[in-house]
Amino acid sequence: MILEEKKKKDEKNEKLQTDLCECYLLLNMWISSELLSICVPCLLKAASKKEESEDTRKEVEMALLALCNLRFIKIEQELYLNEIKEIIQHHQEYHNLTRLAYQSAWRFLVSRLWDDNSLEKVIVVEQHFAREAARELEELSKSVDWKKNKKGGERKEKEEMITTLRWMQTLSFFFGNCYLWNEEYVELFSSIVGVLRASRDNYREISEKCIYPFEEASGRRVVKIGSLWQSGAVDVALEEIHKSAKDDEIAAKILKFFMNVSRRLKEKKKDEIEEMKRKELKRKIFEKMEEEGYEDVVTSFHKTFDFLSNKYFFDDALSLDIFDYLVNV
Structure with missing residues:
Protein backbone atom coordinates (compact mmCIF):
# COMPACT_ATOMS: atom_id res chain seq x y z
CA MET A 1 0.00 0.00 0.00
CA ILE A 2 2.85 2.38 0.78
CA LEU A 3 4.53 1.64 -2.53
CA GLU A 4 1.27 1.96 -4.45
CA GLU A 5 0.50 5.31 -2.84
CA LYS A 6 4.00 6.54 -3.66
CA LYS A 7 3.56 5.64 -7.34
CA LYS A 8 0.46 7.77 -7.73
CA LYS A 9 1.11 10.84 -9.82
CA ASP A 10 -2.16 12.60 -9.16
CA GLU A 11 -4.44 12.93 -6.13
CA LYS A 12 -1.92 11.65 -3.64
CA ASN A 13 -3.32 11.24 -0.14
CA GLU A 14 -0.52 12.51 2.12
CA LYS A 15 -2.47 11.77 5.30
CA LEU A 16 -3.00 8.16 4.22
CA GLN A 17 0.68 7.80 3.28
CA THR A 18 1.72 9.19 6.67
CA ASP A 19 -0.64 6.85 8.52
CA LEU A 20 0.63 3.85 6.56
CA CYS A 21 4.26 4.73 7.23
CA GLU A 22 3.59 5.20 10.94
CA CYS A 23 1.84 1.86 11.22
CA TYR A 24 4.57 0.09 9.29
CA LEU A 25 7.45 1.55 11.33
CA LEU A 26 5.69 0.90 14.63
CA LEU A 27 5.10 -2.73 13.67
CA ASN A 28 8.43 -3.47 11.99
CA MET A 29 11.92 -2.77 13.32
CA TRP A 30 13.59 -4.07 10.16
CA ILE A 31 12.55 -2.61 6.81
CA SER A 32 13.99 -2.51 3.31
CA SER A 33 16.07 0.40 2.02
CA GLU A 34 13.33 1.11 -0.53
CA LEU A 35 10.70 1.57 2.16
CA LEU A 36 13.15 3.56 4.31
CA SER A 37 13.59 6.00 1.44
CA LEU A 65 7.35 8.12 17.88
CA ALA A 66 7.24 5.98 14.76
CA LEU A 67 10.63 7.26 13.54
CA CYS A 68 12.42 6.55 16.80
CA ASN A 69 11.40 2.90 16.51
CA LEU A 70 14.15 2.64 13.86
CA ARG A 71 16.86 2.13 16.45
CA PHE A 72 19.26 -0.29 14.79
CA ILE A 73 18.73 0.36 11.12
CA LYS A 74 21.33 2.11 9.01
CA ILE A 75 19.86 5.28 7.49
CA GLU A 76 21.83 7.54 5.17
CA GLN A 77 22.29 11.05 6.58
CA GLU A 78 20.81 12.75 3.53
CA LEU A 79 17.45 11.13 4.33
CA TYR A 80 17.09 12.72 7.77
CA LEU A 81 19.87 14.90 9.21
CA ASN A 82 18.89 18.40 8.05
CA GLU A 83 15.23 17.78 8.79
CA ILE A 84 15.68 16.37 12.31
CA LYS A 85 18.12 19.17 13.18
CA GLU A 86 15.55 21.72 12.04
CA ILE A 87 12.83 20.05 14.14
CA ILE A 88 15.05 20.14 17.25
CA GLN A 89 16.26 23.69 16.67
CA HIS A 90 12.74 24.99 16.03
CA HIS A 91 11.53 23.50 19.30
CA GLN A 92 14.47 24.99 21.20
CA GLU A 93 13.37 28.41 19.97
CA TYR A 94 9.58 28.13 19.99
CA HIS A 95 8.77 25.12 22.23
CA ASN A 96 6.20 23.76 19.79
CA LEU A 97 6.59 20.04 20.55
CA THR A 98 5.13 17.93 23.33
CA ARG A 99 7.69 16.59 25.78
CA LEU A 100 7.25 13.10 24.40
CA ALA A 101 7.70 14.34 20.82
CA TYR A 102 10.88 16.26 21.69
CA GLN A 103 12.31 13.25 23.48
CA SER A 104 11.46 11.09 20.46
CA ALA A 105 13.25 13.47 18.10
CA TRP A 106 16.40 13.16 20.18
CA ARG A 107 15.98 9.40 20.53
CA PHE A 108 15.80 9.05 16.75
CA LEU A 109 18.97 11.12 16.24
CA VAL A 110 20.98 9.57 19.10
CA SER A 111 20.05 6.07 17.91
CA ARG A 112 21.99 6.72 14.71
CA LEU A 113 25.25 6.80 16.74
CA TRP A 114 25.52 3.02 16.79
CA ASP A 115 26.49 3.09 13.11
CA ASP A 116 27.67 6.67 12.51
CA ASN A 117 30.12 8.30 14.92
CA SER A 118 30.36 11.33 12.63
CA LEU A 119 27.14 12.49 14.32
CA GLU A 120 28.89 13.02 17.66
CA LYS A 121 29.82 16.65 16.96
CA VAL A 122 26.33 17.42 15.66
CA ILE A 123 24.64 15.90 18.72
CA VAL A 124 27.04 17.01 21.45
CA VAL A 125 28.40 20.36 20.23
CA GLU A 126 25.97 21.79 17.67
CA GLN A 127 22.67 20.65 19.17
CA HIS A 128 23.77 20.63 22.85
CA PHE A 129 22.24 17.27 23.66
CA ALA A 130 23.47 17.14 27.27
CA ARG A 131 22.20 20.63 28.06
CA GLU A 132 18.80 19.93 26.52
CA ALA A 133 18.44 16.54 28.21
CA ALA A 134 19.33 18.09 31.58
CA ARG A 135 16.78 20.85 31.10
CA GLU A 136 14.06 18.38 30.07
CA LEU A 137 14.73 16.13 33.06
CA GLU A 138 14.55 19.07 35.44
CA GLU A 139 11.26 20.28 33.94
CA LEU A 140 9.82 16.76 34.00
CA SER A 141 10.89 16.37 37.61
CA LYS A 142 9.09 19.58 38.59
CA SER A 143 5.87 18.43 36.91
CA VAL A 144 5.63 15.14 38.80
CA ASP A 145 4.28 14.62 42.32
CA TRP A 146 7.05 12.29 43.48
CA LYS A 147 5.52 11.96 46.96
CA LYS A 148 2.32 10.44 45.61
CA ASN A 149 1.65 7.00 47.07
CA LYS A 150 0.50 3.99 45.07
CA LYS A 151 -2.31 3.10 47.49
CA GLY A 152 -5.78 2.43 46.16
CA GLY A 153 -4.97 0.26 43.16
CA GLU A 154 -2.48 0.31 40.31
CA ARG A 155 -1.16 3.77 39.47
CA LYS A 156 -1.94 5.02 35.99
CA GLU A 157 1.26 5.87 34.19
CA LYS A 158 1.46 9.47 33.10
CA GLU A 159 3.12 10.89 30.04
CA GLU A 160 5.77 12.47 32.25
CA MET A 161 6.73 9.06 33.65
CA ILE A 162 6.93 7.45 30.23
CA THR A 163 9.00 10.34 28.88
CA THR A 164 11.37 10.23 31.87
CA LEU A 165 11.93 6.50 31.40
CA ARG A 166 12.57 7.03 27.69
CA TRP A 167 15.15 9.71 28.49
CA MET A 168 17.02 7.27 30.74
CA GLN A 169 17.04 4.65 27.99
CA THR A 170 18.30 7.20 25.47
CA LEU A 171 20.98 8.50 27.83
CA SER A 172 22.19 4.98 28.54
CA PHE A 173 22.47 4.33 24.80
CA PHE A 174 24.19 7.70 24.28
CA PHE A 175 26.92 7.11 26.85
CA GLY A 176 27.42 3.59 25.54
CA ASN A 177 28.07 4.86 22.01
CA CYS A 178 29.51 8.39 22.25
CA TYR A 179 33.25 9.08 22.49
CA LEU A 180 33.17 12.88 22.69
CA TRP A 181 33.58 14.77 25.98
CA ASN A 182 31.60 17.88 26.84
CA GLU A 183 31.51 19.93 30.04
CA GLU A 184 27.70 19.93 29.84
CA TYR A 185 27.75 16.30 31.01
CA VAL A 186 28.26 17.48 34.60
CA GLU A 187 24.92 19.31 34.57
CA LEU A 188 23.29 16.29 32.95
CA PHE A 189 24.65 13.89 35.56
CA SER A 190 23.38 16.22 38.30
CA SER A 191 19.90 16.18 36.73
CA ILE A 192 19.89 12.37 36.64
CA VAL A 193 20.92 12.30 40.30
CA GLY A 194 18.03 14.66 41.09
CA VAL A 195 15.50 12.43 39.33
CA LEU A 196 16.86 9.33 41.06
CA ARG A 197 16.60 10.79 44.53
CA ALA A 198 13.16 12.26 43.90
CA SER A 199 11.71 9.04 42.49
CA ARG A 200 13.32 6.37 44.69
CA ASP A 201 10.56 6.13 47.32
CA ASN A 202 7.44 5.74 45.17
CA TYR A 203 8.68 5.30 41.60
CA ARG A 204 11.39 2.66 41.76
CA GLU A 205 10.95 1.75 38.09
CA ILE A 206 12.34 5.20 37.27
CA SER A 207 15.03 5.50 39.96
CA GLU A 208 16.49 2.12 39.02
CA LYS A 209 16.79 3.11 35.36
CA CYS A 210 18.79 6.19 36.42
CA ILE A 211 21.70 3.87 37.25
CA TYR A 212 22.05 2.72 33.64
CA PRO A 213 23.51 5.97 32.20
CA PHE A 214 26.00 6.13 35.08
CA GLU A 215 27.17 2.56 34.50
CA GLU A 216 27.69 3.26 30.79
CA ALA A 217 29.37 6.64 31.37
CA SER A 218 31.81 5.27 33.95
CA GLY A 219 33.27 2.93 31.34
CA ARG A 220 33.89 5.71 28.80
CA ARG A 221 37.40 7.15 29.02
CA VAL A 222 36.17 10.49 27.65
CA VAL A 223 33.85 10.87 30.66
CA LYS A 224 35.85 12.29 33.52
CA ILE A 225 35.50 10.47 36.82
CA GLY A 226 35.67 13.90 38.45
CA SER A 227 32.42 14.83 36.70
CA LEU A 228 30.68 11.78 38.17
CA TRP A 229 31.99 12.71 41.61
CA GLN A 230 31.12 16.41 41.26
CA SER A 231 27.55 15.64 40.11
CA GLY A 232 26.81 13.32 43.04
CA ALA A 233 26.67 10.14 40.92
CA VAL A 234 29.14 8.32 43.19
CA ASP A 235 27.16 9.30 46.28
CA VAL A 236 23.84 8.19 44.87
CA ALA A 237 25.27 4.88 43.63
CA LEU A 238 26.52 4.16 47.15
CA GLU A 239 23.07 5.00 48.52
CA GLU A 240 21.34 2.71 46.01
CA ILE A 241 23.52 -0.36 46.46
CA HIS A 242 22.22 -0.75 50.01
CA LYS A 243 18.70 -1.07 48.59
CA SER A 244 19.54 -3.78 46.05
CA ALA A 245 18.98 -7.51 46.41
CA LYS A 246 21.77 -10.01 45.77
CA ASP A 247 20.19 -11.24 42.54
CA ASP A 248 19.16 -7.79 41.41
CA GLU A 249 20.10 -6.32 38.04
CA ILE A 250 20.58 -2.92 39.66
CA ALA A 251 23.15 -4.41 42.04
CA ALA A 252 25.03 -5.71 39.01
CA LYS A 253 24.92 -2.28 37.34
CA ILE A 254 26.17 -0.51 40.47
CA LEU A 255 28.98 -3.00 41.00
CA LYS A 256 30.04 -2.55 37.38
CA PHE A 257 29.93 1.23 37.90
CA PHE A 258 32.37 0.98 40.81
CA MET A 259 34.54 -1.51 38.95
CA ASN A 260 34.90 1.04 36.16
CA VAL A 261 35.57 3.90 38.60
CA SER A 262 38.16 1.82 40.46
CA ARG A 263 39.93 0.72 37.28
CA ARG A 264 40.16 4.20 35.85
CA LEU A 265 41.31 5.85 39.07
CA LYS A 266 44.23 3.43 39.19
CA GLU A 267 45.51 4.69 35.82
CA LYS A 268 48.37 7.11 36.48
CA LYS A 269 48.62 10.39 34.58
CA LYS A 270 51.78 11.55 32.83
CA ASP A 271 51.11 15.20 33.59
CA GLU A 272 52.21 16.01 37.14
CA ILE A 273 49.26 18.30 37.93
CA GLU A 274 46.76 15.81 36.53
CA GLU A 275 48.40 13.04 38.55
CA MET A 276 47.97 15.07 41.74
CA LYS A 277 44.31 15.62 40.89
CA ARG A 278 43.84 11.88 40.27
CA LYS A 279 45.34 10.98 43.65
CA GLU A 280 43.22 13.54 45.47
CA LEU A 281 40.03 12.37 43.74
CA LYS A 282 40.95 8.77 44.47
CA ARG A 283 41.41 9.60 48.16
CA LYS A 284 38.05 11.38 48.37
CA ILE A 285 36.15 8.56 46.69
CA PHE A 286 37.86 5.91 48.80
CA GLU A 287 37.06 7.77 52.01
CA LYS A 288 33.43 8.15 50.94
CA MET A 289 33.16 4.47 50.05
CA GLU A 290 34.71 3.48 53.36
CA GLU A 291 32.36 5.83 55.23
CA GLU A 292 29.32 4.30 53.52
CA GLY A 293 30.41 0.72 54.24
CA TYR A 294 30.99 -0.21 50.62
CA GLU A 295 33.47 -2.97 51.52
CA ASP A 296 30.84 -4.65 53.71
CA VAL A 297 28.32 -4.45 50.86
CA VAL A 298 30.76 -6.01 48.40
CA THR A 299 31.50 -8.77 50.88
CA SER A 300 27.77 -9.47 51.17
CA PHE A 301 27.64 -9.96 47.40
CA HIS A 302 30.74 -12.19 47.45
CA LYS A 303 28.86 -15.48 47.00
CA THR A 304 26.66 -14.16 44.22
CA PHE A 305 29.23 -12.60 41.88
CA ASP A 306 29.23 -15.54 39.47
CA PHE A 307 25.44 -15.47 39.33
CA LEU A 308 25.34 -11.74 38.63
CA SER A 309 28.04 -12.06 36.00
CA ASN A 310 26.26 -14.84 34.12
CA LYS A 311 22.77 -13.34 34.37
CA TYR A 312 23.60 -9.76 33.49
CA PHE A 313 26.39 -10.32 30.95
CA PHE A 314 29.29 -8.35 32.38
CA ASP A 315 31.98 -7.56 29.84
CA ASP A 316 34.54 -8.83 32.34
CA ALA A 317 33.84 -11.86 34.49
CA LEU A 318 33.68 -10.78 38.11
CA SER A 319 36.61 -11.95 40.17
CA LEU A 320 36.00 -13.56 43.54
CA ASP A 321 38.69 -11.30 44.98
CA ILE A 322 36.53 -8.64 46.61
CA PHE A 323 39.43 -6.20 46.80
CA ASP A 324 39.25 -5.81 43.01
CA TYR A 325 36.15 -3.68 43.66
CA LEU A 326 37.73 -1.28 46.14
CA VAL A 327 39.49 1.93 45.23
CA ASN A 328 42.80 1.46 47.02
CA VAL A 329 45.01 4.47 47.70
Missing part, protein backbone atom coordinates in the same frame (compact mmCIF):
# COMPACT_ATOMS: atom_id res chain seq x y z
CA ILE A 38 9.81 6.53 1.44
CA CYS A 39 8.87 6.33 5.13
CA VAL A 40 11.63 8.44 6.68
CA PRO A 41 11.14 11.56 4.49
CA CYS A 42 7.36 11.18 4.72
CA LEU A 43 7.33 11.11 8.53
CA LEU A 44 9.93 13.85 8.86
CA LYS A 45 7.72 16.03 6.68
CA ALA A 46 4.79 15.31 8.98
CA ALA A 47 6.96 15.99 12.04
CA SER A 48 8.07 19.34 10.60
CA LYS A 49 4.59 20.86 10.73
CA LYS A 50 4.63 24.09 12.70
CA GLU A 51 0.93 24.91 13.05
CA GLU A 52 0.06 25.66 16.66
CA SER A 53 -2.92 23.37 17.22
CA GLU A 54 -3.48 20.36 19.43
CA ASP A 55 -4.23 18.11 16.46
CA THR A 56 -0.97 19.10 14.73
CA ARG A 57 1.04 18.55 17.92
CA LYS A 58 -0.36 15.03 18.19
CA GLU A 59 0.34 14.33 14.51
CA VAL A 60 3.92 15.47 14.97
CA GLU A 61 4.26 13.39 18.13
CA MET A 62 3.03 10.22 16.42
CA ALA A 63 5.36 10.71 13.44
CA LEU A 64 8.38 11.11 15.74
